[in-house]
Amino acid sequence: MTTPAQQIADVFVELSGGTAGAPLEVPELLSTLARCSPRLLGVRAAGAVGAVDDRAEPQVAGSEDGAQLLNQEALKWREGPGADSRRSGRPLPGIAFDGQAARQRWPRYAPRALELGYARAAAFPLRTGERSVGALVLLGSAADAPVSEEKAALAQSLADFTGLVLTRDHELHASRALSSQLEFALNSRVIIEQAKGVLATRHSLTMDGAFALLRGHARAHRRLLSDVAHDIVEGRLDLG
Amino acid sequence: MEKRGPSGTAAAARRRAAGAHRRADRAEALAAQQEHFAEKTGHPLHLRLAETHRKAAAAHRSSANLQDAYARRLESWQSPADPPPPFMSVVADACGTGSAALALLGSDHSQLAVAASDGPSRAAQDLEYVLGEGPCRDAAAGRCRVTVAGPAIERRWPGYGSAVTALGFGEVVAVPLETPDGCLGSLAVFDPRPGIARSAVFAEITEALVRTVLLGPDADPELYGGTDHRDTVHQAAGMVSVQARCPVEDALALIKAKAYADGVPVNEMARRIVHGKLRLA
Numbered sequence: 001m002t003t004p005a006q007q008i009a010d011v012f013v014e015l016s017g018g019t020a021g022a023p024l025e026v027p028e029l030l031s032t033l034a035r036c037s038p039r040l041l042g043v044r045a046a047g048a049v050g051a052v053d054d055r056a057e058p059q060v061a062g063s064e065d066g067a068q069l070l071n072q073e074a075l076k077w078r079e080g081p082g083a084d085s086r087r088s089g090r091p092l093p094g095i096a097f098d099g100q101a102a103r104q105r106w107p108r109y110a111p112r113a114l115e116l117g118y119a120r121a122a123a124f125p126l127r128t129g130e131r132s133v134g135a136l137v138l139l140g141s142a143a144d145a146p147v148s149e150e151k152a153a154l155a156q157s158l159a160d161f162t163g164l165v166l167t168r169d170h171e172l173h174a175s176r177a178l179s180s181q182l183e184f185a186l187n188s189r190v191i192i193e194q195a196k197g198v199l200a201t202r203h204s205l206t207m208d209g210a211f212a213l214l215r216g217h218a219r220a221h222r223r224l225l226s227d228v229a230h231d232i233v234e235g236r237l238d239l240g
Numbered sequence: 241m242e243k244r245g246p247s248g249t250a251a252a253a254r255r256r257a258a259g260a261h262r263r264a265d266r267a268e269a270l271a272a273q274q275e276h277f278a279e280k281t282g283h284p285l286h287l288r289l290a291e292t293h294r295k296a297a298a299a300h301r302s303s304a305n306l307q308d309a310y311a312r313r314l315e316s317w318q319s320p321a322d323p324p325p326p327f328m329s330v331v332a333d334a335c336g337t338g339s340a341a342l343a344l345l346g347s348d349h350s351q352l353a354v355a356a357s358d359g360p361s362r363a364a365q366d367l368e369y370v371l372g373e374g375p376c377r378d379a380a381a382g383r384c385r386v387t388v389a390g391p392a393i394e395r396r397w398p399g400y401g402s403a404v405t406a407l408g409f410g411e412v413v414a415v416p417l418e419t420p421d422g423c424l425g426s427l428a429v430f431d432p433r434p435g436i437a438r439s440a441v442f443a444e445i446t447e448a449l450v451r452t453v454l455l456g457p458d459a460d461p462e463l464y465g466g467t468d469h470r471d472t473v474h475q476a477a478g479m480v481s482v483q484a485r486c487p488v489e490d491a492l493a494l495i496k497a498k499a500y501a502d503g504v505p506v507n508e509m510a511r512r513i514v515h516g517k518l519r520l521a
Binding site: 005008009012013016128130157160161164168172175176178179182183185186187189190193194195196197198199200201202207233 | 283477480
């Protein structure tokens with residue numbers, strides 16, 4: 001059985017922000033991936049986890065409550081097919097939770113998955129170049145057939161696509177933060193130099209002496225140097 | 241600890257070049273992967289993504305080439321008595337000229353910092369700073385490339401035009417240094433090699449400056465020591481604002497006007513004020 005091409009195309013369009021083309025925020029992106037996967041890939045449920053930045057808390061989404069819950073617990077326990085696939089950067093083909101291997105590998109996750117009604121799972125890393133920034137976890141009930149090779153290939157393309165969108169979003173945020181930092185640094189420097197000139201003239205100081213006075217005041221009052229400088233230049237504050 | 245002096249800075253430039261080459265390779269691999277997906281699925285989205293990666297790869301490659309050229313220039317720099325060659329000199333070189341300058345602009349398109357490859361391009365930036373008109377400001381304000389040549393230069397900018405023509409320039413091209421949602425400033429190139437301003441090379445150099453020199457992983461907005469923030473001018477403005485009891489913006493305008501009227505570079509005018517050799521009030 002093949003998945004209709006149109007249906008696949010629609011999911012890619014949705015992941016890239018719909019026909020409007022506005023990029024999805026990370027939580028929306030992950031929940032779109034989790035929501036669209038079960039129908040497209042013929043499984044009962046799906047979960048997605050994304051962590052593009054090592055410093056930030058990973059985010060999770062599930063196509064149904066059970067999948068969402070399991071995903072959150074997986075994150076807490078650092079166990080499960082999603083966690084393993086994300087770490088290794090390799091897909092995990094179907095694994096049954098009632099087997100000895102699964103119980104040994106995931107002592108907390110495997111019993112919990114069974115309890116929630118999931119019998120098997122497959123996981124695919126959200127890859128972007130050399131790194132993986134998350135995982136897509138497909139969850140099946142006992143009645144479901146294992147994920148076919150063809151569906152697995154499609155699942156990996158969806159996962160990779162999501163990885164790309166995630167990284168692009170991250171880069172965009174990083175670039176915004178950097179450019180506002182740069183602008184702030186440039187503007188601060190101007191106002192600080194101006195304040196030095198003001199203080200130097202008012203109090204007959206050298207530029208170094210004026211800077212020492214400015215810095216001393218900022219430290220004593222726990223204020224930003226540039227804020228103090230602003231007040232001085234605009235005549236709201238006089239030191240000395 | 242980084243080795244100081246020209247050999248240390250050359251080695252640092254080589255390291256930045258190697259990093260940029262690696263990032264270019266990675267982006268090219270990602271582009272190839274997306275092109276492969278496009279072939280398999282026939283979906284135009286993959287082609288769009290491939291294009292994004294190709295563009296990133298070109299910017300990283302261009303950045304790597306600039307850093308390599310900068311390293312070579314530092315390595316062949318023979319006279320330690322002179323200041324080291326500025327990074328902007330390799331940017332100018334890549335544009336087929338000796339004169340290129342970069343201006344970092346504030347949200348009101350006023351110059352916050354400037355870096356130039358040589359004396360004439362620096363003088364042109366000073367003119368733009370003092371007169372408040374010129375190609376960098378126009379490129380950033382309109383977010384578009386500005387290309388003006390010959391008599392049109394004086395027609396477009398009455399003050400700046402005649403002065404920049406007197407410096408010997410016959411053509412100026414300025415491009416905004418755009419970020420995904422803003423603009424950091426402009427790059428101005430004087431008398432570029434014919435045709436280069438419309439070429440992909442030029443666009444790639446601009447992208448490289450934004451992505452990897454000003455904002456990227458190896459970013460140094462100081463351009464490895466070549467950026468001038470006009471600290472002395474701002475100190476002088478602060479001084480004059482007290483002496484003349486006026487807002488600092490007016491004091492700055494006063495200094496610029498005096499510099500222009502006397503035909504003295506604005507930094508020099510400011511130095512005289514700061515050292516007490518001149519009082520404007």
